[in-house]
Amino acid sequence: MSRSDAAWLAALAGEHLDLVQAPFTLPRSRILVFREGDGVRVHTSEYERALDDCRVLDALVVRNASGDALAITRVLPHAIEFGDGAVTLGFAGPGALTVGLGNAPGPSSPGSASVEWTTPDGEAQRAELGADAPAIRFDVSADRSVVTAASATHAVDVADGEALWLEWFAKCPVVRDDLQAMTAFCWWVLGANVVELPALGRARAVVPSKIGYVGLWQWDAYFIAVGLRHGDPVLAREQLELALRFPSPDGQLPDVVHELGVLATSDDLPPGDRENLRRAGSTIADPSAPVPLTKPPLAAWALAKVLDAEPADAWAREQLAVIRRSQDWWFAASDLDHDGLPEYGHPYSSGLDDSPIFDGPLPTTAPDLGAYLVRQDLELARFAERFGDADAAAHRTRAERTLVRLLELWDDERGIFRARAAGTDVASDTVVGLMPLLTGRLPEAVVDRLVAALADQRRFGTPWTVPTVAVGDPDFSDERMWRGPVWVNTNALVVEGLRASGHPALARDLAERTVALVVHGGGPHEYFNPFTGEKARTATTAFGWSAALFIDLAVGLSASPGE
Template sequence: RLTLKLAAEALLRANDRQGCTVPAPALYPHQWNWDSAFCAIGWAYIDPRRAARELEMLLRGQWENGMIPHILFNPEATHYEPNPKVWQIDQAPGRPQAIATSSITQPPVLATAARFVLERSGGDRTVEEILRRVVVAADAWHAWFLRERDPLQQGLPAIVHPWESGLDNAPRWDAALARIDPGEVTYTRKDNAVVSSEQRPTRFDYDRYFFLVAERAKLSFAPPTPSRVSFLVQDLAIASILCRAEEDLHALARALGLEVPHALERRAKLAAGIASLYDTTRGYYHDHDLVGDAPITVEHASGFLPLFAGVVPLETVPRLVARLKDPNKFGTAWPVPSAPADDPQFDPRRYWRGPSWINVNWMIIEGLRRASWRDDAAKLTDRTLDLVSRSGFREYFEPNTGEGLGAENFSWTAALVLDLLA
């Protein structure tokens, strides 16, 4: 385990690009939003100031409306598509002037990571100074989710692109994507030159990913409504991560002597929204398709994230844990598979359609601990550390055999291992 710790630290240092950590140099050479937040959690064990700097670097990309985008581009890296031009943000109102970004967001882990860093910074004034700025930025971003992305005002933020979910090609988006006819879209892919195409999203997905990028620009990046956009789903994972982030933002602000008067109010709205997504008959939480106006009953590992938000009623926890441990669902040899093993769409080697991911495990472990399900949290922690010891700091893992898949030298795998070891 000491070797694992040293190797994780060395990986973060090697992926450091002057204050931001690239998720994986060969595949993802820019700054990604939730990747940076997870990386800061690892950096907190090495150097809290460096951890705070990682989060501060994200603020460079914030739009005037509060949105923090999913990618902040490094102009020197040219081996990733879509490149900055494809996003067409030149005419976007309120975009940042000093840096090119994407036009969409990603799950808001920022405030949770910031609280984590503060708690491990031993009263360092420089860290506190930086985190004060993070509080203000995160507060504006959180408010944006419920102001511009909750068209029905149900406490359920909606995403306009599968990339916003962070769990890009999850089977739960299939039906909503199938409704889109992208026509002839021309684009370049570079991911398949780095990672075998059987482990990446398909052409069906990419046609629609590029179509939706262009649609944002065509609609002048305006707040979406179900009748105007091609894809709009209330994403359970974002609602859960945001709900948790509101609690962390509130605690962080208090610790720094600041006020965020609306964080707990927003948290309550999100908690009510998440509760409305629980299906008592099936026994799990789901997403909701706003364009199709129907629940999305396809299950996914994201269904456990209400535990991370701490909003699962006591009597519901055992039902969720049973699914987590069921070998036909999420209890595979190397858990937690992103999709249940008995789902017809389960594909154990393809990105978010089956492989196990360390950030999802980390959030589920944290959720189990909060629900006082300590033995299962400890078992999942051990299994996760064994998986990485065996297969390396890979992007994701085959959930039956434990084989490492996707990018090598993946930063959040290393960063979260540092916390799981602590």
């Protein structure tokens, strides 16, 4: 891709950089810049710390020679322009910001300007910009302290930031015209969410969001890798490698890999998470013994997709050894009632923390987990046949055995796959009951009932579909996380399930409706209201897996039929 093409895609992405839902940042940087009044405010991005606790500058305002605030007139991935470019704010490497005159001082330049800023402790400071000091640099330390100094390299620093972003956008997938602008923004999201984890050898993690989700969650990594593969398969493999790098001795994979270690049991939960669980009335906040925390087994599915983009056989064999042990762990250590169908021992291990299927006692037998385990064993069987390094028949036999147990959750009278709370049936009708489509092994009559449920306005047939809880369910809420809003990742899995279950036209239709939702909603938010298609009030913006899966769906929809 040419530099001009990359610049065009960067400009398309810039149209979404409102500094409210999408902050100004740089790949690998922990600095975030948001709009604030006449200027901006600055935060750092830290694991398990809210933005309000990570304040660097409460306000930074640029003024002209007359003392009037210069408005923000344009935002590009590499620069914020004030006063039509009279002054620009950019990065001077990942740890510093630079603010300077947009042109070298001369007859056509603004000549002078000033920068005012306020620190979190209320201290106000000011710097003049002119011929002798055309720019000021703000170096942000790990403790959020700031050191300022005059800078003579502002133009070079901004140009370096532009070059970095142009290199990133040169990898952006080219898709259908009606999806290209949002694809560019989603590609920006993935680049913006790159952070370094110094404790892991400066590893690059594409985090779910620099706003509140600064770590590598296991299944987020899988979804993000699926999108990244279309432009940066090396970085996609790096996400899988990080997610699979820290198995326990018995094969369990951790829920989160972060800069301070891993989150693999309830003993590792941050205090804020424990308090949230207590407020929800959950007894799991303070278990009598550590509860393993992991995420659904989608690793082999993601690995297969990443390898489709770029083969890496030797590397894949290393990852498969870890995935096989993880799959065995589910059956050996998470079949808590010893009936042959593993359970979730903690809501966090499902990824759908707030789903009503977890309102009852634990452990929870859930149809989505059964479906993922069947699909993963089938993927592992295909890998075993491809590489000749494992027993494919053993994986297929276990998949069939798990499918038998999964089908026992089918309630033919209601037309749903039921969950069970500590052995007792759960009445809730949720999106997890659609996940058995992923197996591609359901009886035709069951598939037909699930397909009908997707169109049923009393269940999942909302204007913007698929809600995570059926609209007719007493637990449905159009705004509350996993209790009704639409999530891009569950939609993408249903698309996969429809395709695997012999309904490619319906799969394509749902893919079209999902990308239309993201475009309509204004970006790849964490979750969406199923009636309005807008961002749900409490949803995070610029969300990693929503961006990645939008790209994956857009690429698929842009391919010629049959590709």
